[in-house]
Amino acid sequence: MTTVTEADALVGLRDALGALKDREQVAKRLLDSSAKHSFDPDKELDWDAPFEEGKWFWPPELVSLYDTPLWKRMSEEQRILLSQHEAAALASLGIWFELILMQLLVRHIYDKPATSAHVRYALTEIEDECRHSKMFARVITRNGAPWYPVSRLHQNLGRLFKTISTTPGSFTATLLGEEVLDWMQRLTFPDERVQPLIRGVTRIHVVEEARHVRYAREELRRQMLTAPRWSREFTRLTSGEFARVFSVAFINPEVYTNVGLDKREAMAQVKASAHRREVMQKGAKRLTDFLDDIGVLRGVGRQLWRSSGLLA
Numbered sequence: 495m496t497t498v499t500e501a502d503a504l505v506g507l508r509d510a511l512g513a514l515k516d517r518e519q520v521a522k523r524l525l526d527s528s529a530k531h532s533f534d535p536d537k538e539l540d541w542d543a544p545f546e547e548g549k550w551f552w553p554p555e556l557v558s559l560y561d562t563p564l565w566k567r568m569s570e571e572q573r574i575l576l577s578q579h580e581a582a583a584l585a586s587l588g589i590w591f592e593l594i595l596m597q598l599l600v601r602h603i604y605d606k607p608a609t610s611a612h613v614r615y616a617l618t619e620i621e622d623e624c625r626h627s628k629m630f631a632r633v634i635t636r637n638g639a640p641w642y643p644v645s646r647l648h649q650n651l652g653r654l655f656k657t658i659s660t661t662p663g664s665f666t667a668t669l670l671g672e673e674v675l676d677w678m679q680r681l682t683f684p685d686e687r688v689q690p691l692i693r694g695v696t697r698i699h700v701v702e703e704a705r706h707v708r709y710a711r712e713e714l715r716r717q718m719l720t721a722p723r724w725s726r727e728f729t730r731l732t733s734g735e736f737a738r739v740f741s742v743a744f745i746n747p748e749v750y751t752n753v754g755l756d757k758r759e760a761m762a763q764v765k766a767s768a769h770r771r772e773v774m775q776k777g778a779k780r781l782t783d784f785l786d787d788i789g790v791l792r793g794v795g796r797q798l799w800r801s802s803g804l805l806a
Contacts, residue, residue: 507719510787514719520712521611524705528618531701535629539694541636549689550574551581551637556678558745558770562763564755572753579749581692582639584675585630587743590644591671592623592630594652598664599623602713615709622702633695642746651739659732660725662717666733666790668710669781670740674804676703677777711784718788730790734798741774741802771803778804 507514557577559565565573599620603613634641643649659667679696682688718726750760764770782805785791791799799805 507716509715509719509789511715514716515712517712517716518611520709521615524615524709525611525618527705528615528622528702532622533625533698533702535625535632535695535698538698539629539691541632541691543690545689545691548574550685550687551578551689551692552584553682553685553688555769556681556773558764559760559767561769562767564760564763568755575753576749576755578637579639579642579752580745582634582637583642583746583749584744585634585637586642586746587644588630588675589627590649590652590743592627594656595668595671596620596623597656598659598668602661602664619706619709622706626699626702629695629698633691636691640752642748644743644746648739648743655732655736660721660728662714662721662725662729662790663732663736665710665714665717666729666785667736669707669714669784670733670737670778672703672707672710673781674740674744674774674777676700676707677780679703714790715788718790726789727793730792730795731798733785733790734795734802737799737802737804741804744774774803775806 551574554560554573554577557565557573557580559568559576568576599616603616606613631641644652655663655667676699679700683693683697683700685693718729721729745761745764747757747761750757782791782799791805796805
């Protein structure tokens with residue numbers, strides 16, 4: 495991964511968003527926030543409370559089949575059951591993604607000063623992600639739906655990406671995985687139609703992920719100014735391909751089989767759904783605007799992002 499000189503010859507560097515912030519000052523503020531606003535899900539959440547009858551496990555508008563012809567034929571009970579399985583599938587996807595993220599963070603700090611605030615914050619974020627992965631695993635178990643691993647193909651693509659990713663590519667992928675789900679979770683935790691446990695899980699995740707997004711955005715801005723040209727071009731390509739993988743992995747077809755639907759019909763209707771396309775593009779818009787501003791969405795990479803369905 496790219497090594498950035500720690501001497502602040504970088505002071506004064508600017509991109510389309512303005513002057514870069516001092517890396518150590520950003521990390522110190524994030525460390526202070528972590529000390530004040532971190533949670534232990536095992537203690538914060540009531541894992542033994544029964545689920546409430548008639549409540550959703552994910553807001554209905556965010557369920558993949560919402561407003562499709564198939565959705566209109568489903569009973570309310572079957573719709574809620576689908577939300578239950580999709581919540582488990584998204585938690586499973588979150589674990590897969592956070593395992594990748596933790597490995598990328600370790601690679602990022604491998605050759606950096608261990609006493610720096612930048613490295614200490616990365617280690618703090620890894621602690622957060624460990625708790626999140628355990629929280630997601632526990633909510634899947636409590637949910638009663640199965641664990642939904644990503645496909646073998648996506649497992650292997652993730653393994654390849656971890657091996658070849660550059661530093662800016664790693665932080666772009668980090669933001670992709672964090673910001674789309676974060677947008678959905680910000681709609682979920684205040685929604686009183688949703689089960690209290692799910693709302694509690696998403697609230698914790700939103701609060702702690704806000705720091706992770708800030709860290710990744712600041713570092714990606716720096717990398718897109720300081721990384722070698724080949725690395726920036728490679729980032730544009732790999733991030734576009736990762737967006738395509740992510741958009742496919744976002745829905746696990748087995749959820750449809752497990753709620754008594756024909757998965758081929760369901761997937762075809764999701765693919766044709768204007769509502770679903772709008773949801774995914776809204777979820778990604780804050781990120782794609784940012785990536786556009788700092789020069790990631792260019793050339794072939796931009797075309798790949800468009801083909802992922804995340805960029806209008």
